[in-house]
Amino acid sequence: MEPSKPVKIRAMAYGDLDAIVEIEKEMLGKERPEYWSMKIENSEIRSPLTSLVAEMQGTVVGFIMGDASGWEYGVPNTVGWIDTIGIHPKYQRKGIAKLLFKEMMGNLKTVGVDTIYTLVNWKEWDLLHFFDKMGFRKGDMIQLELKLEE
Numbered sequence: 323m324e325p326s327k328p329v330k331i332r333a334m335a336y337g338d339l340d341a342i343v344e345i346e347k348e349m350l351g352k353e354r355p356e357y358w359s360m361k362i363e364n365s366e367i368r369s370p371l372t373s374l375v376a377e378m379q380g381t382v383v384g385f386i387m388g389d390a391s392g393w394e395y396g397v398p399n400t401v402g403w404i405d406t407i408g409i410h411p412k413y414q415r416k417g418i419a420k421l422l423f424k425e426m427m428g429n430l431k432t433v434g435v436d437t438i439y440t441l442v443n444w445k446e447w448d449l450l451h452f453f454d455k456m457g458f459r460k461g462d463m464i465q466l467e468l469k470l471e472e
């Protein structure tokens with residue numbers, strides 16, 4: 323679906339903190355201002371091209387955060403990551419995540435990225451559907467985990 327009103331995609335700024343905290347609260351019912359404050363500060367320094375917000379009529383309604391890899395985890399620097407994407411529930415299914423994603427992909431291409439990685443919980447059906455629609459397929463990396471005994 324296409325958004326009915328114009329959507330502006332721009333670089334995330336520290337002033338977007340309250341809007342992002344609110345979006346997460348609406349989505350997940352939790353408020354983490356300190357966490358997002360740290361993430362936005364880091365993103366302004368490290369990845370201004372890949373941390374974006376979507377504005378509709380002056381209100382931030384969604385965001386995407388990611389990075390280009392610098393050989394972390396043995397992953398080549400032609401790999402970009404999507405760390406988080408979130409759209410305010412009232413504004414979902416209007417094509418806003420797709421706009422954010424496309425803009426970020428364009429920015430990553432300009433720095434030489436040719437492959438995108440992301441991690442999704444297998445129960446997050448909305449994200450799985452969205453990434454499937456954007457063309458993602460299951461990759462070759464395997465997520466391993468170990469529970470530490472108390």
Ligand SMILES: CC(C)(COP(=O)(O)OP(=O)(O)OC[C@H]1O[C@@H](n2cnc3c(N)ncnc32)[C@H](O)[C@@H]1OP(=O)(O)O)[C@@H](O)C(=O)NCCC(=O)NCCS
Nearest residue numbers: 323407408409414415416417418419420448449451452455
């Ligand atoms: C997944 C998410 C980012 C999608 O955002 P969105 O703006 O609604 O997505 P779009 O409108 O751009 O969707 C593009 C396509 O993806 C697919 N899609 C998106 N959401 C979907 C859903 N809930 N179910 C099925 N397909 C979905 C559809 O094919 C859609 O195209 P269509 O509407 O023309 O059928 C949004 O639902 C979200 O933020 N979910 C919560 C994510 C989260 O928990 N993030 C971490 C916390 S910050």
